[in-house]
Amino acid sequence: MRQVAKLAGVGLKTVSRVINGEPGVTPATARRVTDAARALDYQPDVHAGNLRRSDRRTGTLGLLISSVDNPFAGAVHRAVEDAAAPRGVAVFASSFDDDPNREREAVIAFLRRRVDGLILTTSTASQAYLEPEVRRGTPIVFVDREPSGIDLDAVVSDNAEGAARATAHLLARGHRRLAYLGDRREIQTARERRRGFLEALGRAGIPTGEATVVEELHSERGARDALLRLLDSPDPPTAVFSAQNLITVGAIRALRERGRALDTALVGFDDVDLADLLEPGITVVAQHPEDIGRIAAERVFARLDGDDSPTRRIVVGTTLIERGSGEIPLGSQ
Amino acid sequence: MRQVAKLAGVGLKTVSRVINGEPGVTPATARRVTDAARALDYQPDVHAGNLRRSDRRTGTLGLLISSVDNPFAGAVHRAVEDAAAPRGVAVFASSFDDDPNREREAVIAFLRRRVDGLILTTSTASQAYLEPEVRRGTPIVFVDREPSGIDLDAVVSDNAEGAARATAHLLARGHRRLAYLGDRREIQTARERRRGFLEALGRAGIPTGEATVVEELHSERGARDALLRLLDSPDPPTAVFSAQNLITVGAIRALRERGRALDTALVGFDDVDLADLLEPGITVVAQHPEDIGRIAAERVFARLDGDDSPTRRIVVGTTLIERGSGEIPLGSQ
DNA sequence: CCTTGGCCTGACAACGATGTCACGATTTGA
């Protein structure tokens, strides 16, 4: 900037004025400055500016998701980016693989970089550690999973309701021996989906004992192995509810391996790519990650713009997509 | 920081020393400082530090990919992140949907934030606009597509070779009437894949006229429509090479719709999720985005560490995965 | 012709940190 000022033969402040489009500069002077800036390929340093500027905004957002390499998280990320880009806000995305320690490290890294706001998927038991940052005024919005130990905005899918709908869908086809394949219990959404499953059973008057609940699954492989064991048991399930993406894929593999894909009903939570091209098509409870990401970002920006209304828990509905696998009736075996 | 210094009853510099673990501070003093820092929930401002520090590193990387919501790009992103995280480097990812204007805007935004290095997928005709930044010493590595108009490091798949292999694979099953479904010609990889396809035909002594080349496809829908038209023509292809992810999926849909999935051979470029669970399984030339991302990030860090060897074009091989669709022989129709 | 009031412009301090250097206290060695 000093070089630009010297080349244009003006003071530093005038360069600053021209760069930022502030009024009160003669067109001729402005012209000299822009020419000099172009000649030197000058790019202003936003960090130095932010340091001095009064609003102390860095124009960055921290986004914590399970992994950037994951369709659900990718869709959330894209939606956040699309909401942020028009405001000139850049997004730091961090994958933390649902590891509570990496969550805390990532959040600290975000804070040291003075992000203007945080959009977090959490896997810690309590997020009370964010308290000081909240007091400092940083907007924080949770996505996918609700916070605990602290009162903050959240944008989540209706997990229990979606799971209940999926379960009722299977029960309506006459199934009674259901299997629930779920993720690690420390994950809040996994607990919610399990609750929805059990409540649906309860409403149908089916004793919980008739259902098999397998939890702590977190890989395609693990899910496949778990379902293989169930299928090989003396009293295999006639319908399966797989409560997560990877688990659904693992379940499909297990059913295929035992040749049971056409006679065992399956509904998955969260949509899966190409699910409609499989035979049978996979019926799923689809979430709407684009909506979740967009709403979360809007919430952060609203808070930054001064919205200090009470924290809200925004629930995004799910959509049951019938593709065949979920409509297989009891008695096809 | 001033508050911490005051609370601990020490000078600013001593706080700085303790925070950065510099030697020469009495344990007792250090203790007072850390206590004060904890009591005030002090987090140092990395930007202010970087401003003064001699190496001028911000600990950030700019990553430009077609979209964060895209499996190939997501895998690259994850690999870059995994290479960057251990060094305390955070990644800005930008989606630009292959739009040259958004590419330039995103790069400028990265530069204003003083990223330490850039990893770019490009869709501009020439990247000469990066010249000034290169002179300034910022390491830039291209991924997926090679640069033109400027000499810089690049990490790419062996597009022509992979495409040729896929084509030869189809020819070996007796097919002669092949269709090539490709992306927009302004994309370098699309041109390379087309070249590989045509060269394989040439080597087999097949007149180019026998093949149908459809380009400028960039959506699943467009690919499907294009293949539907070919299938409905008087002389439909007996084998299809789809040169990109979405195009492959569109092609599968078209084949299904005309009931030709089991008698028309198909090989896709770039792997597709669940491809092995379809009937038939989809044979693909798989790329290795994790390797591409990792190598690109390592290259950037090597440059930052002072490696000034000549620029290199690193080619990551592809893998032909046979799953059924590509092994359908001529005469199944 | 001299004020007065706008309009441009630049000097200067400040943002939050770190590199440099000098100072006083302590330890070491003669």
Place this chain on the structure above:
DNA sequence: TCAAATCGTGACATCGTTGTCAGGCCAAGG
């Protein structure tokens, strides 16, 4: 016991930018 060396510490300038403010210039008005 005293000089020299060592050690811990803080004052100060500085990084690149912007907010504040004062000053110079010119046109309008008395």
